[in-house]
Amino acid sequence: MNILLMTDKLTTGGAEIYFCKLENNLPQDKVTVYTAAGSGELYKHIKHKDRFLELSKSNHLLNLWRIRKLIRNKKIDIIHANSLRVVLLLLFIRLTILQSFQCIYTKHNVTILEKQAPDLFVFLLNKFVTKVITVSHFERNHLIDLGVHRQNITTIYNGVDLDQFQYQDKRSEMVFKVGILARLSEEKNHTLFIDIANQLQQHTNIEFYAAGDGPDYQIIKDKIIKANLEHRVKLLGNIDEPEKFIKEMDVLVLTSKREVFPMVVLEAMAVGTPMISIDKGGIKEAIINNETGILISEHSVDMYCTKIRELQQNKQLRLNLTRRARQKVMNEFSLNNMVTKTFEEYGRYHFF
Structure with missing residues (x-):
C-alpha cells in the first residue's frame, strides 16, 4: 500500500509534529510512505528524505502538477491530508486525474472555512473526503452538529512518544x-x-x-x-x-x-x-x-x-x-496507540 502524507509546511506546530510521527512510525514492511510539505525546521525529523517532496509556498499550480505526477508515478492509494488547504488542493487534482485515490483528512485546527462558510465546509467533507479523523470526541461532535456525516468521522487521539517524553519527579528549587x-x-x-x-x-x-x-x-x-x-x-x-x-x-x-x-x-x-x-x-x-x-x-x-x-x-x-x-x-494517549489506529484506518480502504 502506498501512502502520501501531506501538510502545509514543516514549521513547528501540532499538525506538523503529528505528520512527522506518522512518517517515522508507520510499519515500513506493510506500507510505503511518501511525504510532501513546504520547507521548515522539522524537515530534519523526516526519516525517509528520499521519499519527501518539498512543496512551493507560493506556486500552487506547480504543487498541483508535482503532486499529480507523484500520485500517478508512485500509484498512491491513500492521501492523508493534515490541513484543509491540502484537501482543497487534492480536490483540484481529483478533477484532473483518472487514477482514483482515497483522501483521509485529520482535522487539527479550527478552520476559517468552517467559521465563515460552514455549509461549503460540510459539503466539501461529505463529498470529497473518504474519512475525517478528529483528535477529540468534542471535535467529532462539533462536526456532526455542523452536518458532516457521522459515519465518515472517527476519533483517533494524538499520541505521545513515551520514550522521548519520560516521566520525571520534580526536585524542589528556590525558583x-x-x-x-x-x-x-x-x-x-x-x-x-x-x-x-x-x-x-x-x-x-x-x-x-x-x-x-x-x-x-x-x-x-x-x-x-x-x-x-x-x-x-x-x-x-x-x-x-x-x-x-x-x-x-x-x-x-x-x-x-x-x-x-x-x-x-x-x-x-x-x-x-x-x-x-x-x-x-x-x-x-x-x-x-x-x-x-x-x-x-x-x-x-x-x-x-x-x-x-x-x-x-x-x-x-x-x-x-x-x-x-x-x-x-x-x-x-501513547504514540503506539495513535499509529496503530491510524494504520488500521488505512486498512479499511485497502486490501493488503
Missing part, C-alpha cells in the same frame, strides 16, 4: 518556573500570560518562560518591555527539544482563545509537569479537573494566579496530579 509552549500568534493569547506574570511580580521566586516563535513575536516582546517584565518573562524562541523545556518547568499553562486538542497538554502530562489550561475544545478529555491537571473556565488572570500559587505551595498536590496524568497518557 518556581511557569512556562508556556505555543506558537506566538494571536489565538494563543500570550497577552494573558504576560498579565499573569505582571500580577504575580511581587512574588519574586516565580519566573515565566515562553517557548516558541511566530508572527506576534515583536508584539509580545514589546508588551513585556512596556510592563517592565524583562527580568521576569523570558522569550526563548523555537526550541529543538520540547521535552527538556517542559521538564524544566514547575507548571505549564495554556491560555489559548481557541483550541481543538493541543499536543503540549499530553506532553506535559507525560513528563510530570502539571498543566493549568483553559477549558477549550477537547482538552477536558485529557485533563480531568483536579485529577490529571487543572482546568480554568474563563480567561481570568485572577483564576490563573490563584491556581499557580496553589500549586507552588502544595507539592503533594503537584505530585498527585502528575502521577495520575502520566498514567492516563500511558493508557489512552
Whole structure:
C-alpha cells in the first residue's frame, strides 16, 4: 500500500509534529510512505528524505502538477491530508486525474472555512473526503452538529512518544518556573500570560518562560518591555527539544482563545509537569479537573494566579496530579496507540 502524507509546511506546530510521527512510525514492511510539505525546521525529523517532496509556498499550480505526477508515478492509494488547504488542493487534482485515490483528512485546527462558510465546509467533507479523523470526541461532535456525516468521522487521539517524553519527579528549587509552549500568534493569547506574570511580580521566586516563535513575536516582546517584565518573562524562541523545556518547568499553562486538542497538554502530562489550561475544545478529555491537571473556565488572570500559587505551595498536590496524568497518557494517549489506529484506518480502504 502506498501512502502520501501531506501538510502545509514543516514549521513547528501540532499538525506538523503529528505528520512527522506518522512518517517515522508507520510499519515500513506493510506500507510505503511518501511525504510532501513546504520547507521548515522539522524537515530534519523526516526519516525517509528520499521519499519527501518539498512543496512551493507560493506556486500552487506547480504543487498541483508535482503532486499529480507523484500520485500517478508512485500509484498512491491513500492521501492523508493534515490541513484543509491540502484537501482543497487534492480536490483540484481529483478533477484532473483518472487514477482514483482515497483522501483521509485529520482535522487539527479550527478552520476559517468552517467559521465563515460552514455549509461549503460540510459539503466539501461529505463529498470529497473518504474519512475525517478528529483528535477529540468534542471535535467529532462539533462536526456532526455542523452536518458532516457521522459515519465518515472517527476519533483517533494524538499520541505521545513515551520514550522521548519520560516521566520525571520534580526536585524542589528556590525558583518556581511557569512556562508556556505555543506558537506566538494571536489565538494563543500570550497577552494573558504576560498579565499573569505582571500580577504575580511581587512574588519574586516565580519566573515565566515562553517557548516558541511566530508572527506576534515583536508584539509580545514589546508588551513585556512596556510592563517592565524583562527580568521576569523570558522569550526563548523555537526550541529543538520540547521535552527538556517542559521538564524544566514547575507548571505549564495554556491560555489559548481557541483550541481543538493541543499536543503540549499530553506532553506535559507525560513528563510530570502539571498543566493549568483553559477549558477549550477537547482538552477536558485529557485533563480531568483536579485529577490529571487543572482546568480554568474563563480567561481570568485572577483564576490563573490563584491556581499557580496553589500549586507552588502544595507539592503533594503537584505530585498527585502528575502521577495520575502520566498514567492516563500511558493508557489512552501513547504514540503506539495513535499509529496503530491510524494504520488500521488505512486498512479499511485497502486490501493488503
